[in-house]
Amino acid sequence: MVVASIVPLSLQAESAYVPVLPWLILALPLLGALINGGVAFLRPGNTRLPTVVGPAAIIGSFLVVGANFLAMRSVPPETGAVVTLWQWMSVGGLQIGVDLGFDQLSMLMMLVVTGVSSIIHVYSVGYMREDPGYARYFSYLNLFVFFMLVLVTGANFALMFVGWEGVGLCSYLLIGFWYQNSEYASAGKKAFIVNRIGDFGFLIAMFLVFVHFGSLDFAAVVEAAPATLVIGGGVVTAITLALFLGCAGKSAQIPLYVWLPDAMAGPTPVSALIHAATMVTAGVYLVARTSVLFAMSPVTQAVVAATGAATALLAASIATQQYDIKKVLAYSTVSQLGYMFLAVGIGAWTAGVFHLMTHAFFKALLFLGSGAVIHAMHHAFHHTHRDDDPNDMRNHGGLRRMMPITWITMWIGTVAIAGVFPFAGFFSKDEIIWASGAYGYGILWGVALVVALMTAAYMTRLMVLTFHGDNRTGADAAPHLHEVPAVMWVPLVGLGVLSVVGGWIQIPDALPVLPGVHVLHDWLEPVFHPASAVMETRGLHAAHESPVGGGEALWAGLSTVLAVIVILLTFRALVARRVEPADAPAPAGLAGILYNKWYVDELYDRTIIRPMLALWRGCWRIVDVGVIDGTLNGVAGGARLLGWFGSLFQTGRVATYLFFFVTGVLVILGTLLW
Amino acid sequence: MILDFSSQLDYLWALLPEVVLSITAMTILLVDVFRRGPRAEQSGTWVPAAALAGIVIAAMVTVFQLGFEAHTTTSMIAVDGFRVTLTLVILVATALAVLFGMDYLAQRGLGIGEYYFLMLMAATGMTLLTASRDLIVIFVAIELMSISVYVLAGLDRKDARSAEAALKYFLMGAFASAFLLYGIALVYGASGATNLGLVASELASGAATRNPLLYAGVALLVIGFGFKISAVPFHMWTPDTYQGAPTPVTGFMAAGVKAAAFASLLRIVGVGLAPAAVVWHDIVWWLAVLTMIIPNVIALQEDDVKRMLAYSSVAHAGYLLVGLAAGSALGFAASVFYLGIYAIMTLGAFAVVSVVGGDLDAGAGIGRFRGLGWSRPLLGVLLVVCLLSLAGFPPTGGFIGKLYLLRAAVGSGEGLLAVILVLSSLVSYYYYLRVIWKMYFEPAPEEAVALPVPGRGFRLAGALTVLIVLAAGIWPGPAVDAADAAGTGVAPSALVGGEQSPAPSPVSGGIQVN
Secondary structure: OOOOEEEEOOOOHHHOOOOOOHHHHHHHHHHHHHHHHHHHHHOOOOOHHHHHHHHHHHHHHHHHHHHHHHHHHHOOOOOOEEEEEEEEEEEOOEEEEEEEEEOHHHHHHHHHHHHHHHHHHHHHHHHOOOOOOHHHHHHHHHHHHHHHHHHHHEOEHHHHHHHHHHHHHHHHHHHOOOOOOHHHHHHHHHHHHHHHHHHHHHHHHHHHHHHHHOOOEHHHHHHHHHHHOOOOOHHHHHHHHHHHHHHHHHOOOOOOOOHHHHHHHOOHHHHHHHHHHOHHHHHHHHHHHOHHHHHOOHHHHHHHHHHHHHHHHHHHHHHOOOOEHHHHHHHHHHHHHHHHHHHHHHOOHHHHHHHHHHHHHHHHHHHHHHHHHHHHHHHHHHHOOOOOOOOEHHHOOOOOOOOHHHHHHHHHHHHHHHOOOOOHHHHHHHHHHHHHHHOOOHHHHHHHHHHHHHHHHHHHHHHHHHHOOOOOOOOOOHHHOOOOOHHHHHHHHHHHHHHHHHHHHEEOOOOOOOOOEEHHHHHHHHHHHHHHHHHHHOOOOOOOOOOOOOOHHHHHHHHHHHHHHHHHHHHHHHHOOOOOOOOOOOOOOOHHHHHHHHHHHHHHHHHHHHHHHHHHHHHHHHHHHHHHHHHHHHHHHHHHHHHHHHHHOOOOOHHHHHHHHHHHHHHHHHHHHO | OEEOOOOHHHHHHHOHHHHHHHHHHHHHHHHHHOOOOOHHHHHHHHHHHHHHHHHHHHHHHHHHHOOOEEOOOOOOEOOOHHHHHHHHHHHHHHHHHHHHHHHHHHHOOOOOHHHHHHHHHHHHHHHHHHHEOEHHHHHHHHHHHHHHHHHHHOOOOOOHHHHHHHHHHHHHHHHHHHHHHHHHHHHHHHHOOOEHHHHHHHHHOOHHHHOHHHHHHHHHHHHHHHHHOOOOOOOOHHHHHHHHOOHHHHHHHHHHHHHHHHHHHHHHHHHHOHHHHHHHHHHHHHHHHHHHHHHHHHHOOOOEHHHHHHHHHHHHHHHHHHHHHHOOHHHHHHHHHHHHHHHHHHHHHHHHHHHHOOOOOOOOEHHHHOOHHHHOHHHHHHHHHHHHHHHOOOOOHHHHHHHHHHHHHHHOOOHHHHHHHHHHHHHHHHHHHHHHHHHHHOOOOOOOOOOOOOOHHHHHHHHHHHHHHHHHHHOOHHHHHHHHHHHHHHOHHHOOOOOOOOOOOOOOOOOOOO
16 A cells, blocks of 8 residues: 555656655654554653654654655756555545655755754653653654644645644644643634634635646646646636635734734744744745746735735734743744745745745744743742743843853854844845845835844844843742753754754855855755746846845845844843833933933834834734634624524424424425426 | 346345344344343343344345346346445444443443344334335335334433433424325326336436426425435424434434435435436425535534534535535435445444433533543544544545535536535534534543443444544545445436436546545
8 A cells, every 4th residue: 555656757767766765754753643642541651652752753754854865866856756655535537645745845844844853852852851741742743743744745735735734733732732721722722713714715725726727736736837827817816815825824924823922832842843943834835835826926926925024024023022932932933934925925935945944943943942941940930939930031031141051052043033144044034135125026125124133133132131131030049040951952052053054055146255055046946947937937037236226245244234233232222221020210320321221222112112012002902803803703603693593493392393394395395386 | 146026036135134134133022022030131241242243244245235236127126336335334333333332221221122123123224225216115114214213212211301302203203204105105196106217217208297296296205305314494303302312322313314314315316306307406405505504503502512413413414415416426426425424423423422421411511521532532532533524624534525525516516515515514613623622622520420431342333433434534445436336326327217317417437546
């Protein structure tokens, strides 16, 4: 049954890439989930087996992916290979197989997913060690990786949808992992419901694709699209808009982003893996996977790009005013996802996927670092029997002395996400910003630049509040703060290295001194070639100057310099500032310098943050509470009301039932014999 | 073996499964009568074992019938793929119902010989329904099934609700039977035949299709069956009866009665009334629409899981009617597939309810499911799999079944039905997922009542149910094959003697499975 057929679609069949043990990549995480699930059911107290099986299943899968990567690199296929495990269903003209697609894009995604997952699984061993649901946790996490791999390898819409739903299910289970807390549990519910709205779009798109292409295979759709559909036509716009609705749900874009910040209720490694590095990027992956269709619809492209930029700006503005360390990172993730959609929206597919990859590294790092902080805080509070919030940065401060490794690695993540040369985020973010300018999206280009600076600001604020200044944990708890064990800091170092070097696979030619590197671009070229061809027939070309003049090198240099300046200014402004809830007046002895600092802070606060916050609060009141919650509650309430009305006729009296029976008979006979 | 029905012996061969079932039933009744002592205890083990043995033999005999070659143009009994497939579905459902019900019945002193006798007689009526192709035989089979089930519903004599359930079902059922019989009479009056093959060729000749007698007859036939499959607005007895009857009986009713009645309806419409598509199509279309929308909406505010599942089973009748309304080979095949998977998944769901809400006084309120997923993980898995399948999530059989129905509806140009099917399923997510939510994300109630621990039979049946539902979702090939062969055999396009069959846009191509 397994490996029924392997169909290399490459033209040179004799030297084609043949996937190595493709089924094993999926089987290992699934097996891990089953074993850990069995342990969770039968011996919930056993931690030894999950400790071994959980990470081993994922690392094993990563190794198989690595072997496949080497095999693919030696013979890069033109159109990828499809492995049909078995025929899933064939109804009428609809043939759907359990087809795994191995091309350069899915390979990259598999590497990122299994690689980052491996690191996070190891970290989880330390983080979750004392949780009573240890085995259950690893069972869910392994299952998540399985579904994520189904999602990225699925060679048709249907199989991808299975993965799409599966990761949603695991996300829901893990957000509500501590289901005894009803607030956490309802966060899981919110994520699930909001995602269903998006899934509705996915389904509609799937039906439309089948109606117009007669197939759900990505390869067939990509090949047939330019000939089947009209560029800019209504059909392709409808399909892509429906797809994008699905992406907006899964990847937390306006207007469906509301679930992601709440999703932080889950354990922190889950936030790192699912709600930062992998699952939430599935929407970006879907757009990249169906890039041909998006390239054919200028309307959708504009919608995607504008939504991405708007989300990036909105989320970044919110992130500047959060005190929960995970909330800052959550809004930051929403903001960075906005960048990715900006990229794939304007047609810079490679840049979007590039940022997806680097973001997976540095955001996973930042989340795991915040997890280390929370872990340490939790222990300190636990020892002193205090129930303060370990996530609240107002309780942190000065942690760099107790947790030096976490401190340094998180700074690496911070400069990487801020886009400082030569860290990973610089290259990927610069490519997106530059592409949006080069393709003539002047406003979006400006937004992207501003958001980059805001990113530097809010991340620095996070670092300052958590690691710098004086410790605010309290004299009793502070002595109990320690660096996390090696099983947790080694993963941080690993991700730190990736956050530094991860961007070096793609260096623009325009930069002086440095050699131009196009490893990623060349690698993905076969996948995005059809979409690029469509873009060219539309007569779209990248300019060599930004909308306000200046070449790529100038703007890249300027953005990195500005990012550094913002980091330094924010640092200086915040590091000596007293943090809430300290309500004492500013120290009087340092009048002059302090005054200036306050001046900067006030300015920053008055001119940028408060209006932003006010705007955001307004948006939140009107859009979130009024429109979204109102609509959802309204629909649900209406349906229940209708149900109640219907149940009124269910009197329990036979006479009533006979009345409706006879009414039905009379109506039928009456209409028939009329 | 070739059956040409020239001798009575051929009918005996054709009715082999029914012969086995009824002999088993009567043996159980007779032996039980001659045993002494407290009957419920004594019957505890050997009677269900004997019943299961009879069912297994009947199933083997049914498979054996696959080798028969029957000339069924004018015979009263069909021996074809449709009969074999659906008889097997009913036998599997009956076996599961026996296994799921053993503990429940033994605890309440209901596990007496009569229960299994009635169950086997009802099963005999059901399998006979899948096979009969003569309106008179169909009526006899329906009454055999119905009368047995009336009694089963009222078996818990000491409980007023059980008696109420039985009485309501009986009153409404008697009423509906009258319509059914009248319909048969009118169709006979219009066509001069009760044999479906003859009815079809008479209708195909054209003269009868303008006859008002035929219109009224077909309408009354569909109404009579509409009651049995609980289509809106003939469904109103369903929640009350399903709630009041002993839960294993409820599961058996929801699975077996509906499957058998729908199978017979498929054969009547596909073989006998295909030339009169103008008459039945609109009725079936409207019944499908109402039956999909109304119960799904009412179920939203239902807090009793047993009643909620009753509404769910009504809604599923609506989904099944979509396949019939499609009227194509694909539609019939889709209905057959969905019937099979529906019978299994609904049985599994009711089985869990029989454990959790077994104590009728406490009821099956949704609050009793809180924390069930953790306190009773295996029961939790069984219920989750069945509910997800009822809702139509991959990778369960329910998903494939809905997809199959949607494909059939779209293929026959019934796009609106497909849209309503999708939207009403979307509504149903709420009440299915609400139970799952309670099971996993809310803590068990403080004053939790200790639930009975299911015995070996229940666990075996539960494992089988999960296996079948997941297998049908992950590897549906064989089931789709069987459903295709069965559905195509009775679909209007395969009409015997219906050369100028005006069946609504039969989709060619059918289903291929590698």
